[in-house]
Amino acid sequence: MHIVDTCGLKCPAPLIATKRALKDKGTGEVFQVIADSPTSFGNISRFLKDNNISYSWEESEGKWIITVTRGGSVAVTGNTEEYCTTGVPHMNRGGFVIVFTSDKMGEGDEDLGHILVGNFIRAIKDLDILPSKMVFYNKGVALGRSDSDFAGDLRVLEQMAVELLFCATCVAHYSLQDKINTGRMSNMFEIAQIMASASNVIKP
Amino acid sequence: MKVDLLQMVESGGCSSKIPPQVLEEILLTMPLPHDPNILVDIDTHDDAGVYKVNEDLALVFTTDFFPPVCSDPYEFGQIAAANSISDVYAMGGKPVIGLNIMMYPSAKLPMEAYSDILRGGADKAAEAGLRIIGGHTIDDFPPKYGLAVIGYVHPERIIANSGARAGDVLILTKPLGMGIILAGQRMKMASEADVVEAKRLMRLLNRAGADIMNEFGVRGATDVTGYGLAGHALKMARASNVSIEIDLGSVPLIGDTYRLADDGCIPGACFRNLVFVENDSLLRINLNYNLKMIAMDAQTSGGLLMCVKPGLEGQVIEKLHEAGLDRAAVIGKVTEKQEKYLYLYS
Numbered sequence: 001m002h003i004v005d006t007c008g009l010k011c012p013a014p015l016i017a018t019k020r021a022l023k024d025k026g027t028g029e030v031f032q033v034i035a036d037s038p039t040s041f042g043n044i045s046r047f048l049k050d051n052n053i054s055y056s057w058e059e060s061e062g063k064w065i066i067t068v069t070r071g072g073s074v075a076v077t078g079n080t081e082e083y084c085t086t087g088v089p090h091m092n093r094g095g096f097v098i099v100f101t102s103d104k105m106g107e108g109d110e111d112l113g114h115i116l117v118g119n120f121i122r123a124i125k126d127l128d129i130l131p132s133k134m135v136f137y138n139k140g141v142a143l144g145r146s147d148s149d150f151a152g153d154l155r156v157l158e159q160m161a162v163e164l165l166f167c168a169t170c171v172a173h174y175s176l177q178d179k180i181n182t183g184r185m186s187n188m189f190e191i192a193q194i195m196a197s198a199s200n201v202i203k204p
Numbered sequence: 205m206k207v208d209l210l211q212m213v214e215s216g217g218c219s220s221k222i223p224p225q226v227l228e229e230i231l232l233t234m235p236l237p238h239d240p241n242i243l244v245d246i247d248t249h250d251d252a253g254v255y256k257v258n259e260d261l262a263l264v265f266t267t268d269f270f271p272p273v274c275s276d277p278y279e280f281g282q283i284a285a286a287n288s289i290s291d292v293y294a295m296g297g298k299p300v301i302g303l304n305i306m307m308y309p310s311a312k313l314p315m316e317a318y319s320d321i322l323r324g325g326a327d328k329a330a331e332a333g334l335r336i337i338g339g340h341t342i343d344d345f346p347p348k349y350g351l352a353v354i355g356y357v358h359p360e361r362i363i364a365n366s367g368a369r370a371g372d373v374l375i376l377t378k379p380l381g382m383g384i385i386l387a388g389q390r391m392k393m394a395s396e397a398d399v400v401e402a403k404r405l406m407r408l409l410n411r412a413g414a415d416i417m418n419e420f421g422v423r424g425a426t427d428v429t430g431y432g433l434a435g436h437a438l439k440m441a442r443a444s445n446v447s448i449e450i451d452l453g454s455v456p457l458i459g460d461t462y463r464l465a466d467d468g469c470i471p472g473a474c475f476r477n478l479v480f481v482e483n484d485s486l487l488r489i490n491l492n493y494n495l496k497m498i499a500m501d502a503q504t505s506g507g508l509l510m511c512v513k514p515g516l517e518g519q520v521i522e523k524l525h526e527a528g529l530d531r532a533a534v535i536g537k538v539t540e541k542q543e544k545y546l547y548l549y550s
Protein backbone atom coordinates (compact mmCIF):
# COMPACT_ATOMS: atom_id res chain seq x y z
CA MET A 1 0.00 0.00 0.00
CA HIS A 2 1.15 3.53 -0.75
CA ILE A 3 2.28 5.27 2.43
CA VAL A 4 2.52 9.03 2.92
CA ASP A 5 4.86 9.59 5.85
CA THR A 6 4.40 13.08 7.27
CA CYS A 7 6.44 12.52 10.43
CA GLY A 8 8.61 15.52 11.24
CA LEU A 9 6.73 17.76 8.82
CA LYS A 10 5.27 21.00 10.10
CA CYS A 11 1.76 22.21 9.39
CA PRO A 12 0.41 22.53 6.73
CA ALA A 13 2.84 20.12 4.98
CA PRO A 14 1.07 16.93 6.24
CA LEU A 15 -2.25 18.12 4.81
CA ILE A 16 -0.62 19.13 1.53
CA ALA A 17 0.91 15.64 1.22
CA THR A 18 -2.46 14.02 1.98
CA LYS A 19 -4.23 16.18 -0.58
CA ARG A 20 -1.55 15.42 -3.18
CA ALA A 21 -1.97 11.67 -2.61
CA LEU A 22 -5.76 12.02 -2.95
CA LYS A 23 -5.35 13.80 -6.27
CA ASP A 24 -2.98 11.11 -7.56
CA LYS A 25 -5.27 8.20 -6.67
CA GLY A 26 -8.12 6.70 -8.62
CA THR A 27 -11.53 5.94 -7.10
CA GLY A 28 -11.42 3.11 -4.61
CA GLU A 29 -7.65 3.20 -4.17
CA VAL A 30 -6.42 2.98 -0.61
CA PHE A 31 -3.37 4.64 0.93
CA GLN A 32 -2.08 5.38 4.41
CA VAL A 33 -0.96 8.65 5.97
CA ILE A 34 1.30 8.59 9.01
CA ALA A 35 1.27 11.66 11.27
CA ASP A 36 3.28 12.25 14.43
CA SER A 37 1.47 15.18 16.04
CA PRO A 38 -2.06 15.46 17.39
CA THR A 39 -2.43 18.74 15.46
CA SER A 40 -1.53 17.14 12.13
CA PHE A 41 -3.78 14.18 12.83
CA GLY A 42 -6.63 16.46 13.93
CA ASN A 43 -6.36 18.67 10.86
CA ILE A 44 -6.07 15.78 8.38
CA SER A 45 -8.98 13.86 9.91
CA ARG A 46 -11.11 17.01 10.00
CA PHE A 47 -10.29 17.64 6.35
CA LEU A 48 -11.26 14.08 5.38
CA LYS A 49 -14.46 14.23 7.43
CA ASP A 50 -15.51 17.60 5.96
CA ASN A 51 -14.95 16.28 2.45
CA ASN A 52 -16.83 13.01 3.10
CA ILE A 53 -13.74 10.93 2.34
CA SER A 54 -13.88 7.59 4.10
CA TYR A 55 -11.01 6.75 6.42
CA SER A 56 -10.13 4.77 9.48
CA TRP A 57 -7.28 5.35 11.85
CA GLU A 58 -5.29 3.85 14.64
CA GLU A 59 -2.85 5.38 17.05
CA SER A 60 0.21 3.73 18.39
CA GLU A 61 3.23 5.10 20.23
CA GLY A 62 2.52 8.71 19.38
CA LYS A 63 1.93 8.05 15.69
CA TRP A 64 -1.37 8.12 13.91
CA ILE A 65 -1.91 5.82 10.94
CA ILE A 66 -4.80 7.01 8.80
CA THR A 67 -6.08 4.65 6.12
CA VAL A 68 -7.81 6.63 3.39
CA THR A 69 -10.01 5.29 0.63
CA ARG A 70 -10.22 7.62 -2.33
CA GLY A 71 -13.81 8.23 -3.42
CA GLY A 72 -15.15 5.63 -1.05
CA SER A 73 -18.43 5.75 0.84
CA VAL A 74 -19.24 8.37 3.42
CA ALA A 75 -18.91 6.05 6.40
CA VAL A 76 -16.24 7.14 8.83
CA THR A 77 -15.03 4.68 11.40
CA GLY A 78 -12.81 5.13 14.39
CA ASN A 79 -10.61 2.46 15.84
CA THR A 80 -12.49 -0.07 17.89
CA GLU A 81 -9.62 -2.02 19.32
CA GLU A 82 -7.55 -1.32 22.35
CA TYR A 83 -4.09 -0.03 21.60
CA CYS A 84 -1.99 -0.42 24.67
CA THR A 85 1.05 1.72 24.30
CA THR A 86 3.54 3.10 26.74
CA GLY A 87 5.69 6.14 27.17
CA VAL A 88 3.50 8.82 25.63
CA PRO A 89 1.37 10.26 28.41
CA HIS A 90 -2.20 11.20 27.51
CA MET A 91 -1.93 10.00 23.97
CA ASN A 92 -3.00 6.42 24.56
CA ARG A 93 -6.53 5.92 23.41
CA GLY A 94 -8.69 2.91 23.81
CA GLY A 95 -11.73 1.79 21.88
CA PHE A 96 -14.05 2.47 24.80
CA VAL A 97 -16.72 5.14 24.86
CA ILE A 98 -18.09 7.11 27.82
CA VAL A 99 -21.77 8.06 27.68
CA PHE A 100 -23.28 10.77 29.84
CA THR A 101 -27.04 10.37 30.20
CA SER A 102 -27.49 12.87 33.01
CA ASP A 103 -25.82 16.00 34.38
CA LYS A 104 -25.30 14.16 37.67
CA MET A 105 -23.33 11.10 38.72
CA GLY A 106 -24.99 8.41 40.78
CA GLU A 107 -28.22 8.40 42.79
CA GLY A 108 -28.69 10.55 45.89
CA ASP A 109 -28.13 14.19 46.71
CA GLU A 110 -28.38 16.31 43.54
CA ASP A 111 -25.66 18.81 44.44
CA LEU A 112 -23.28 15.99 45.26
CA GLY A 113 -24.18 14.36 41.92
CA HIS A 114 -23.16 17.56 40.09
CA ILE A 115 -19.86 17.79 41.92
CA LEU A 116 -19.09 14.13 41.26
CA VAL A 117 -19.71 14.31 37.53
CA GLY A 118 -17.39 17.36 37.31
CA ASN A 119 -14.69 15.48 39.19
CA PHE A 120 -15.18 12.51 36.90
CA ILE A 121 -14.74 14.62 33.76
CA ARG A 122 -11.63 16.23 35.23
CA ALA A 123 -10.18 12.81 36.02
CA ILE A 124 -10.64 11.41 32.48
CA LYS A 125 -7.69 13.27 30.98
CA ASP A 126 -5.38 11.70 33.56
CA LEU A 127 -6.44 8.14 32.77
CA ASP A 128 -3.74 5.86 31.41
CA ILE A 129 -5.91 5.14 28.41
CA LEU A 130 -8.28 7.78 27.06
CA PRO A 131 -11.72 7.02 25.63
CA SER A 132 -12.09 7.31 21.86
CA LYS A 133 -15.35 9.19 22.23
CA MET A 134 -17.59 10.81 24.82
CA VAL A 135 -21.30 10.87 23.99
CA PHE A 136 -23.82 13.15 25.71
CA TYR A 137 -27.56 12.62 25.53
CA ASN A 138 -30.74 13.54 27.39
CA LYS A 139 -29.83 15.86 30.34
CA GLY A 140 -26.20 14.81 29.82
CA VAL A 141 -25.89 17.43 27.06
CA ALA A 142 -25.99 20.14 29.75
CA LEU A 143 -22.47 19.03 30.73
CA GLY A 144 -21.25 20.64 27.51
CA ARG A 145 -22.28 24.15 28.60
CA SER A 146 -19.45 26.59 27.98
CA ASP A 147 -20.09 28.23 31.37
CA SER A 148 -19.57 25.07 33.40
CA ASP A 149 -16.64 24.61 35.79
CA PHE A 150 -15.18 21.85 33.66
CA ALA A 151 -15.69 23.34 30.18
CA GLY A 152 -11.90 23.80 30.01
CA ASP A 153 -11.38 20.11 30.84
CA LEU A 154 -13.66 19.07 27.97
CA ARG A 155 -11.68 21.34 25.69
CA VAL A 156 -8.44 19.69 26.78
CA LEU A 157 -9.91 16.25 26.08
CA GLU A 158 -10.95 17.43 22.65
CA GLN A 159 -7.42 18.63 21.99
CA MET A 160 -6.23 15.17 22.96
CA ALA A 161 -8.37 13.94 20.03
CA VAL A 162 -11.20 12.55 22.16
CA GLU A 163 -14.33 13.15 20.12
CA LEU A 164 -17.21 14.80 21.98
CA LEU A 165 -20.66 14.15 20.50
CA PHE A 166 -23.88 15.79 21.61
CA CYS A 167 -27.35 14.51 20.76
CA ALA A 168 -28.77 17.35 18.65
CA THR A 169 -32.38 16.52 19.53
CA CYS A 170 -31.54 16.76 23.24
CA VAL A 171 -29.61 20.03 22.83
CA ALA A 172 -32.63 21.52 21.07
CA HIS A 173 -35.03 20.09 23.68
CA TYR A 174 -33.18 21.84 26.52
CA SER A 175 -32.62 24.98 24.36
CA LEU A 176 -28.84 24.79 24.79
CA GLN A 177 -27.93 25.61 21.16
CA ASP A 178 -26.19 28.81 22.19
CA LYS A 179 -24.57 27.39 25.31
CA ILE A 180 -22.53 24.52 23.88
CA ASN A 181 -19.49 25.38 21.82
CA THR A 182 -17.45 22.26 22.25
CA GLY A 183 -17.55 18.95 20.38
CA ARG A 184 -20.09 18.49 17.62
CA MET A 185 -23.74 17.67 17.19
CA SER A 186 -24.72 14.10 16.42
CA ASN A 187 -27.83 12.01 15.75
CA MET A 188 -29.22 8.83 17.25
CA PHE A 189 -28.12 6.68 14.32
CA GLU A 190 -24.49 7.73 14.77
CA ILE A 191 -24.74 7.39 18.56
CA ALA A 192 -26.20 3.88 18.18
CA GLN A 193 -23.39 3.00 15.75
CA ILE A 194 -20.73 4.29 18.11
CA MET A 195 -22.12 2.40 21.10
CA ALA A 196 -22.54 -0.79 19.06
CA SER A 197 -18.97 -0.72 17.78
CA ALA A 198 -17.25 0.33 21.03
CA SER A 199 -15.12 -2.20 22.85
CA ASN A 200 -16.74 -1.01 26.10
CA VAL A 201 -19.36 1.56 26.96
CA ILE A 202 -18.89 3.28 30.31
CA LYS A 203 -21.79 5.09 31.94
CA PRO A 204 -20.74 7.02 35.06
CA MET B 205 24.99 39.83 8.08
CA LYS B 206 21.65 39.58 6.33
CA VAL B 207 19.04 38.54 8.88
CA ASP B 208 16.16 36.26 7.83
CA LEU B 209 13.56 36.60 10.57
CA LEU B 210 11.44 33.74 9.22
CA GLN B 211 14.24 31.38 10.23
CA MET B 212 13.51 32.39 13.83
CA VAL B 213 9.94 31.13 13.84
CA GLU B 214 9.87 27.51 14.91
CA SER B 215 6.17 26.83 15.11
CA GLY B 216 5.40 27.12 11.42
CA GLY B 217 2.51 29.31 12.44
CA CYS B 218 0.51 26.40 13.87
CA SER B 219 1.00 26.83 17.55
CA SER B 220 1.82 30.48 18.16
CA LYS B 221 -1.70 31.39 19.18
CA ILE B 222 -3.94 30.35 22.04
CA PRO B 223 -7.09 28.71 20.65
CA PRO B 224 -9.81 31.41 20.66
CA GLN B 225 -12.45 29.43 22.54
CA VAL B 226 -9.94 28.60 25.30
CA LEU B 227 -9.11 32.30 25.65
CA GLU B 228 -12.78 33.28 25.71
CA GLU B 229 -13.46 30.87 28.52
CA ILE B 230 -10.63 32.21 30.65
CA LEU B 231 -11.63 35.82 30.02
CA LEU B 232 -15.16 34.97 31.20
CA THR B 233 -13.74 34.18 34.63
CA MET B 234 -11.88 37.51 34.95
CA PRO B 235 -13.51 40.27 36.98
CA LEU B 236 -14.42 43.32 34.86
CA PRO B 237 -13.85 46.77 36.32
CA HIS B 238 -17.00 48.88 36.64
CA ASP B 239 -16.74 52.54 35.72
CA PRO B 240 -19.32 54.56 33.77
CA ASN B 241 -16.51 56.06 31.71
CA ILE B 242 -15.62 52.66 30.25
CA LEU B 243 -17.54 52.81 26.98
CA VAL B 244 -16.21 49.60 25.39
CA ASP B 245 -14.47 46.73 27.15
CA ILE B 246 -13.72 43.05 26.62
CA ASP B 247 -17.40 42.27 27.31
CA THR B 248 -18.19 42.60 23.61
CA HIS B 249 -14.80 41.19 22.49
CA ASP B 250 -14.08 44.36 20.55
CA ASP B 251 -10.80 45.39 18.96
CA ALA B 252 -9.89 47.89 21.67
CA GLY B 253 -11.10 49.38 24.94
CA VAL B 254 -12.62 52.87 24.94
CA TYR B 255 -12.52 55.21 27.94
CA LYS B 256 -14.42 58.50 28.11
CA VAL B 257 -12.37 61.48 29.31
CA ASN B 258 -15.08 64.14 28.84
CA GLU B 259 -18.12 64.77 26.65
CA ASP B 260 -15.96 65.44 23.59
CA LEU B 261 -13.11 63.01 24.03
CA ALA B 262 -12.63 59.31 24.60
CA LEU B 263 -9.43 57.27 24.42
CA VAL B 264 -9.19 54.14 22.27
CA PHE B 265 -6.57 51.89 23.88
CA THR B 266 -5.17 48.72 22.32
CA THR B 267 -2.12 46.48 22.06
CA ASP B 268 -0.95 43.72 19.77
CA PHE B 269 2.35 41.96 19.08
CA PHE B 270 3.51 38.81 17.29
CA PRO B 271 6.50 36.86 15.96
CA PRO B 272 7.89 37.57 12.47
CA VAL B 273 5.66 37.14 9.43
CA CYS B 274 8.35 38.06 6.91
CA SER B 275 12.13 37.83 6.52
CA ASP B 276 13.11 41.49 6.46
CA PRO B 277 13.35 43.17 9.90
CA TYR B 278 12.39 46.66 8.64
CA GLU B 279 9.35 45.29 6.85
CA PHE B 280 8.36 43.24 9.91
CA GLY B 281 8.45 46.46 11.98
CA GLN B 282 6.18 48.18 9.48
CA ILE B 283 3.68 45.31 9.37
CA ALA B 284 3.55 44.90 13.16
CA ALA B 285 2.99 48.62 13.64
CA ALA B 286 0.28 48.81 10.94
CA ASN B 287 -1.42 45.84 12.63
CA SER B 288 -1.24 47.39 16.11
CA ILE B 289 -2.59 50.75 14.92
CA SER B 290 -5.39 49.06 12.97
CA ASP B 291 -7.52 48.48 16.09
CA VAL B 292 -7.73 52.26 16.60
CA TYR B 293 -8.86 52.76 13.00
CA ALA B 294 -11.40 49.94 13.31
CA MET B 295 -13.06 51.89 16.13
CA GLY B 296 -13.17 55.14 14.19
CA GLY B 297 -10.32 56.69 16.15
CA LYS B 298 -7.26 58.74 15.30
CA PRO B 299 -3.96 57.27 16.59
CA VAL B 300 -2.12 59.69 18.90
CA ILE B 301 0.57 58.09 21.09
CA GLY B 302 2.13 54.65 21.31
CA LEU B 303 4.69 52.51 23.13
CA ASN B 304 6.90 49.89 21.54
CA ILE B 305 6.72 46.33 22.88
CA MET B 306 9.65 44.14 21.85
CA MET B 307 11.06 40.75 22.66
CA TYR B 308 14.46 40.22 21.08
CA PRO B 309 17.17 37.53 21.30
CA SER B 310 20.20 39.81 21.63
CA ALA B 311 22.64 36.86 21.80
CA LYS B 312 21.26 35.20 18.65
CA LEU B 313 20.69 38.15 16.35
CA PRO B 314 22.70 41.27 15.57
CA MET B 315 21.39 44.49 17.09
CA GLU B 316 21.14 45.99 13.60
CA ALA B 317 18.03 43.90 13.02
CA TYR B 318 16.58 45.16 16.31
CA SER B 319 17.16 48.69 15.18
CA ASP B 320 15.65 47.92 11.75
CA ILE B 321 12.46 46.53 13.34
CA LEU B 322 12.09 49.66 15.49
CA ARG B 323 12.80 51.90 12.50
CA GLY B 324 10.12 50.12 10.46
CA GLY B 325 7.67 50.63 13.33
CA ALA B 326 8.66 54.29 13.72
CA ASP B 327 8.25 55.02 10.01
CA LYS B 328 4.81 53.38 9.90
CA ALA B 329 3.79 55.24 13.08
CA ALA B 330 4.90 58.54 11.52
CA GLU B 331 2.79 57.76 8.45
CA ALA B 332 -0.21 57.30 10.76
CA GLY B 333 0.53 60.50 12.72
CA LEU B 334 1.27 58.39 15.81
CA ARG B 335 3.99 59.58 18.21
CA ILE B 336 5.94 56.72 19.77
CA ILE B 337 6.92 58.04 23.19
CA GLY B 338 8.60 55.04 24.78
CA GLY B 339 8.63 51.29 25.02
CA HIS B 340 9.95 48.17 26.66
CA THR B 341 12.22 45.36 25.49
CA ILE B 342 13.07 42.04 27.09
CA ASP B 343 15.52 39.42 25.90
CA ASP B 344 13.54 36.54 24.43
CA PHE B 345 13.49 34.10 21.54
CA PRO B 346 11.96 34.20 18.97
CA PRO B 347 11.62 37.97 18.43
CA LYS B 348 8.20 39.56 18.80
CA TYR B 349 7.19 43.14 18.16
CA GLY B 350 4.15 45.36 18.35
CA LEU B 351 2.77 48.49 19.94
CA ALA B 352 0.39 49.68 22.60
CA VAL B 353 -1.53 52.51 21.00
CA ILE B 354 -3.82 55.25 22.28
CA GLY B 355 -6.12 57.05 19.89
CA TYR B 356 -8.73 59.79 20.20
CA VAL B 357 -12.37 59.31 19.31
CA HIS B 358 -15.48 61.38 19.94
CA PRO B 359 -17.57 59.46 22.51
CA GLU B 360 -20.62 59.67 20.24
CA ARG B 361 -18.81 58.61 17.10
CA ILE B 362 -17.30 55.34 18.29
CA ILE B 363 -17.40 52.56 15.72
CA ALA B 364 -17.86 49.27 17.56
CA ASN B 365 -18.35 45.63 16.70
CA SER B 366 -21.65 45.95 18.59
CA GLY B 367 -22.86 48.54 16.06
CA ALA B 368 -24.02 46.22 13.26
CA ARG B 369 -27.74 46.71 12.46
CA ALA B 370 -30.15 44.58 10.44
CA GLY B 371 -30.20 45.80 6.84
CA ASP B 372 -26.58 47.00 6.83
CA VAL B 373 -24.42 45.98 3.88
CA LEU B 374 -21.04 44.40 4.66
CA ILE B 375 -17.93 45.69 2.93
CA LEU B 376 -14.43 44.20 3.25
CA THR B 377 -11.56 46.56 2.37
CA LYS B 378 -8.60 44.18 1.83
CA PRO B 379 -8.56 40.79 0.08
CA LEU B 380 -8.15 37.61 2.17
CA GLY B 381 -5.38 35.05 2.04
CA MET B 382 -2.49 36.47 4.08
CA GLY B 383 -2.15 33.38 6.30
CA ILE B 384 -2.44 30.96 3.38
CA ILE B 385 0.03 32.90 1.20
CA LEU B 386 2.58 33.09 4.06
CA ALA B 387 2.21 29.34 4.70
CA GLY B 388 2.58 28.84 0.94
CA GLN B 389 5.79 30.85 1.07
CA ARG B 390 7.19 28.54 3.79
CA MET B 391 6.16 25.54 1.68
CA LYS B 392 7.70 27.17 -1.42
CA MET B 393 4.33 26.91 -3.16
CA ALA B 394 3.37 30.60 -3.31
CA SER B 395 4.50 32.83 -6.17
CA GLU B 396 6.84 35.71 -5.45
CA ALA B 397 4.21 38.14 -6.80
CA ASP B 398 1.62 36.89 -4.31
CA VAL B 399 4.04 37.13 -1.38
CA VAL B 400 4.94 40.70 -2.40
CA GLU B 401 1.25 41.59 -2.64
CA ALA B 402 0.43 40.01 0.74
CA LYS B 403 3.25 41.97 2.38
CA ARG B 404 2.14 45.21 0.71
CA LEU B 405 -1.38 44.68 2.07
CA MET B 406 -0.08 43.90 5.55
CA ARG B 407 1.95 47.13 5.58
CA LEU B 408 -1.03 49.16 4.37
CA LEU B 409 -2.65 51.27 7.12
CA ASN B 410 -6.41 51.04 7.53
CA ARG B 411 -6.52 54.84 7.74
CA ALA B 412 -8.28 55.44 4.41
CA GLY B 413 -10.96 52.90 5.33
CA ALA B 414 -11.44 54.59 8.73
CA ASP B 415 -11.75 58.05 7.15
CA ILE B 416 -14.40 56.76 4.77
CA MET B 417 -16.29 55.07 7.64
CA ASN B 418 -16.38 58.40 9.48
CA GLU B 419 -17.47 60.25 6.35
CA PHE B 420 -20.45 57.90 5.87
CA GLY B 421 -21.44 57.64 9.54
CA VAL B 422 -20.61 53.93 9.87
CA ARG B 423 -21.22 52.69 13.44
CA GLY B 424 -20.42 48.99 13.17
CA ALA B 425 -17.06 47.61 12.08
CA THR B 426 -14.12 45.44 13.06
CA ASP B 427 -10.76 44.68 11.53
CA VAL B 428 -10.13 41.18 10.24
CA THR B 429 -7.11 39.62 11.95
CA GLY B 430 -6.30 36.37 13.77
CA TYR B 431 -9.81 34.87 13.93
CA GLY B 432 -10.25 35.16 10.18
CA LEU B 433 -13.19 36.70 8.33
CA ALA B 434 -15.64 34.16 9.78
CA GLY B 435 -14.38 34.56 13.36
CA HIS B 436 -14.51 38.34 13.35
CA ALA B 437 -17.89 38.39 11.60
CA LEU B 438 -19.19 35.99 14.26
CA LYS B 439 -17.86 38.20 17.09
CA MET B 440 -19.52 41.22 15.51
CA ALA B 441 -22.84 39.37 15.07
CA ARG B 442 -22.77 38.20 18.71
CA ALA B 443 -21.84 41.66 20.07
CA SER B 444 -24.62 43.29 17.98
CA ASN B 445 -27.17 40.47 18.50
CA VAL B 446 -27.79 40.17 14.77
CA SER B 447 -27.02 37.56 12.13
CA ILE B 448 -24.49 38.04 9.36
CA GLU B 449 -24.70 36.43 5.94
CA ILE B 450 -21.59 36.27 3.80
CA ASP B 451 -21.37 35.19 0.18
CA LEU B 452 -17.89 33.68 0.06
CA GLY B 453 -18.01 33.75 -3.73
CA SER B 454 -17.82 37.55 -3.63
CA VAL B 455 -14.98 37.83 -1.10
CA PRO B 456 -11.83 39.27 -2.72
CA LEU B 457 -8.74 37.00 -2.53
CA ILE B 458 -5.04 37.69 -2.93
CA GLY B 459 -3.64 36.13 -6.14
CA ASP B 460 -3.53 32.34 -6.02
CA THR B 461 -5.00 31.93 -2.53
CA TYR B 462 -7.75 29.62 -3.81
CA ARG B 463 -5.35 27.34 -5.66
CA LEU B 464 -3.07 27.12 -2.59
CA ALA B 465 -6.04 26.13 -0.39
CA ASP B 466 -7.06 23.59 -3.02
CA ASP B 467 -3.54 22.12 -2.87
CA GLY B 468 -3.98 21.62 0.88
CA CYS B 469 -1.95 24.64 1.98
CA ILE B 470 -4.33 25.37 4.86
CA PRO B 471 -2.58 26.61 8.02
CA GLY B 472 -3.46 25.15 11.43
CA ALA B 473 -5.05 28.45 12.48
CA CYS B 474 -7.83 27.80 9.94
CA PHE B 475 -8.78 24.59 11.73
CA ARG B 476 -8.64 26.32 15.12
CA ASN B 477 -10.87 29.12 13.87
CA LEU B 478 -13.24 26.56 12.33
CA VAL B 479 -13.75 24.95 15.73
CA PHE B 480 -14.37 28.42 17.18
CA VAL B 481 -17.06 29.42 14.69
CA GLU B 482 -18.83 26.25 13.67
CA ASN B 483 -21.36 25.85 16.48
CA ASP B 484 -22.67 29.38 16.04
CA SER B 485 -22.61 29.24 12.27
CA LEU B 486 -24.49 27.56 9.53
CA LEU B 487 -22.21 26.45 6.76
CA ARG B 488 -24.57 25.86 3.88
CA ILE B 489 -24.71 22.42 2.31
CA ASN B 490 -22.47 22.39 -0.77
CA LEU B 491 -20.45 25.29 0.64
CA ASN B 492 -17.20 25.18 -1.28
CA TYR B 493 -14.64 23.61 1.08
CA ASN B 494 -11.71 25.77 0.00
CA LEU B 495 -13.70 28.99 0.35
CA LYS B 496 -14.88 27.86 3.76
CA MET B 497 -11.30 27.38 4.93
CA ILE B 498 -10.23 30.71 3.37
CA ALA B 499 -12.95 32.37 5.48
CA MET B 500 -11.16 30.86 8.53
CA ASP B 501 -7.69 32.07 7.44
CA ALA B 502 -5.95 34.19 10.09
CA GLN B 503 -5.10 37.59 8.65
CA THR B 504 -2.26 39.81 9.77
CA SER B 505 -3.07 43.51 9.53
CA GLY B 506 -6.16 42.55 7.53
CA GLY B 507 -8.82 44.89 6.18
CA LEU B 508 -11.83 46.53 7.79
CA LEU B 509 -15.17 44.73 7.78
CA MET B 510 -17.68 47.57 7.87
CA CYS B 511 -21.47 47.75 8.14
CA VAL B 512 -22.77 50.37 5.73
CA LYS B 513 -26.35 51.69 5.62
CA PRO B 514 -28.18 50.18 2.65
CA GLY B 515 -28.07 52.45 -0.40
CA LEU B 516 -24.68 53.94 0.51
CA GLU B 517 -22.61 50.91 -0.47
CA GLY B 518 -22.04 52.07 -4.05
CA GLN B 519 -20.58 55.40 -2.94
CA VAL B 520 -18.50 53.78 -0.19
CA ILE B 521 -17.01 51.25 -2.60
CA GLU B 522 -16.24 54.03 -5.08
CA LYS B 523 -14.45 56.06 -2.38
CA LEU B 524 -12.49 53.03 -1.18
CA HIS B 525 -11.37 52.24 -4.73
CA GLU B 526 -10.34 55.87 -5.25
CA ALA B 527 -8.29 55.68 -2.03
CA GLY B 528 -6.31 52.76 -3.49
CA LEU B 529 -8.25 49.95 -1.81
CA ASP B 530 -9.08 48.64 -5.25
CA ARG B 531 -10.17 45.18 -4.08
CA ALA B 532 -12.75 46.46 -1.58
CA ALA B 533 -16.06 44.69 -2.19
CA VAL B 534 -19.56 44.07 -0.85
CA ILE B 535 -19.45 40.57 0.64
CA GLY B 536 -22.72 40.16 2.53
CA LYS B 537 -25.35 41.67 4.75
CA VAL B 538 -26.61 42.00 8.29
CA THR B 539 -30.05 40.58 9.17
CA GLU B 540 -32.23 40.34 12.28
CA LYS B 541 -30.96 37.60 14.59
CA GLN B 542 -31.80 34.22 13.11
CA GLU B 543 -31.17 30.79 14.60
CA LYS B 544 -27.41 31.08 14.04
CA TYR B 545 -25.22 34.15 14.19
CA LEU B 546 -23.28 33.51 11.01
CA TYR B 547 -24.37 32.12 7.64
CA LEU B 548 -21.75 31.31 5.04
CA TYR B 549 -22.59 30.37 1.50
CA SER B 550 -20.79 30.27 -1.84
